[in-house]
Amino acid sequence: MIIGIPVEIKDDESRVGLTPAGAAELIAAGHSIVVQTGAGAGALCTDEDYAAAGAEIVDGAEAVWERADLVVKVKEPIGRELDLLREGQTLFTYLHLAADEELSRRVVDSGATAIAYETVQLEDGSLPLLMPMSEIAGRLAPQEAAHLLMKPFGGPGRLMGGVPGVPPVRTLILGAGTVGSHAAKVAVGMGADVTIMDINTQKLRELDREYGTRIRTHTSSPAHILEEARAADVIIGTVLIPGGRTPQLITAEMVPELKQNVLLIDVAIDQGGCFVGSRPTSHHDPIFHEDGRTYYCVGNMPGAVPVSATTALTDQTLPYIKMLAEGPFEAMRARRDLALGLQAAGGRLVEPGVAEAFGLPLEDLDEVLAAGRD
Numbered sequence: 001m002i003i004g005i006p007v008e009i010k011d012d013e014s015r016v017g018l019t020p021a022g023a024a025e026l027i028a029a030g031h032s033i034v035v036q037t038g039a040g041a042g043a044l045c046t047d048e049d050y051a052a053a054g055a056e057i058v059d060g061a062e063a064v065w066e067r068a069d070l071v072v073k074v075k076e077p078i079g080r081e082l083d084l085l086r087e088g089q090t091l092f093t094y095l096h097l098a099a100d101e102e103l104s105r106r107v108v109d110s111g112a113t114a115i116a117y118e119t120v121q122l123e124d125g126s127l128p129l130l131m132p133m134s135e136i137a138g139r140l141a142p143q144e145a146a147h148l149l150m151k152p153f154g155g156p157g158r159l160m161g162g163v164p165g166v167p168p169v170r171t172l173i174l175g176a177g178t179v180g181s182h183a184a185k186v187a188v189g190m191g192a193d194v195t196i197m198d199i200n201t202q203k204l205r206e207l208d209r210e211y212g213t214r215i216r217t218h219t220s221s222p223a224h225i226l227e228e229a230r231a232a233d234v235i236i237g238t239v240l241i242p243g244g245r246t247p248q249l250i251t252a253e254m255v256p257e258l259k260q261n262v263l264l265i266d267v268a269i270d271q272g273g274c275f276v277g278s279r280p281t282s283h284h285d286p287i288f289h290e291d292g293r294t295y296y297c298v299g300n301m302p303g304a305v306p307v308s309a310t311t312a313l314t315d316q317t318l319p320y321i322k323m324l325a326e327g328p329f330e331a332m333r334a335r336r337d338l339a340l341g342l343q344a345a346g347g348r349l350v351e352p353g354v355a356e357a358f359g360l361p362l363e364d365l366d367e368v369l370a371a372g373r374d
Ligand SMILES: NC(=O)C1=CN([C@@H]2O[C@H](COP(=O)(O)OP(=O)(O)OC[C@H]3O[C@@H](n4cnc5c(N)ncnc54)[C@H](O)[C@@H]3O)[C@@H](O)[C@H]2O)C=CC1
Pocket: 118, 127, 130, 131, 133, 134, 135, 137, 174, 175, 176, 177, 178, 179, 180, 197, 198, 199, 200, 203, 220, 221, 238, 239, 240, 241, 246, 247, 249, 266, 267, 268, 269, 270, 271, 298, 299, 300, 301, 302
């Protein structure tokens, strides 16, 4: 099979879908790799590295998209990429369709077999291809907060950990999954005053066991969120309903109750965001202010650390790319975890969260899998 690796064209996105080491493994398994010139440059993977692994380097995105049976990317297709995506082609990438109706319709209508990293799901409910980037985004969130609280960067001028005699910053984390637990780790390490909330008490128990009295846990409900949010200096949003649009936990009624100068970091913006005022921002223009509150809503946070993130991503995606390269439908029929990544194929949408978000017709996953031909 021909596997294509294009340059990522989203704003400030320097990750790449496959490392040269990953390319070498796929080539050893009998596949061909076509890499767009410069695709790995931002992640310190040079064209020479890919060529040494046996990949072909080609100029321009068209040359990759036109030749590839399987396109492996990092972020959702945008702009010209959506024109190039076609029936008979498999796309393997983060898609986050439930956050974007136009993108959802274009991906479905393309007829391509679109498989989202973020909904590949193991039997225990974990999301193995979302996890590495969630670990990174979680660890980055308090770093971003520390930076944005400083006066020279437009913040109110506060230190996350405080100092003797001056209290630390009150940090509220909504969601105790992968992003939330990693954000807690770094925020606790910085000495912040951390409260974390989830609807899943088991996750809160695990954090309680790990951090004891260095962290406060609180069951998530609208009343409890309001109580905690009123006191917070930083709120980090990390909730997820896999495949679906993020529930809005900070509502329009709650916003006037928040402190002036509160910093709201919406990591969950890629699935639509969990604060009512959130709208996507980018690394080069990451924040906006509304009613005295500051929002940070970058949808590709790990793009800030492309060297670490590209390796972490390929480490997890490579076993799945190998399966897909042998025939995507056969692979999805054999592996339920991979099949749960399927969003649409042959113009048929199979992701319930997307159908619900936009009122689109939903097809049965197993019927679509049974009908698929490699
Ligand atoms: N902005 C960025 O660059 C990145 C964003 N993300 C996004 O971050 C979000 C979180 O990802 P993960 O931590 O991996 O997901 P996860 O599934 O590990 O954790 C989500 C948590 O939210 C909890 N939750 C659901 N509804 C809730 C509610 N009403 N109140 C409180 N908690 C609730 C769940 O119980 C779960 O523990 C996703 O939208 C993901 O796509 C992930 C990586 C990078």
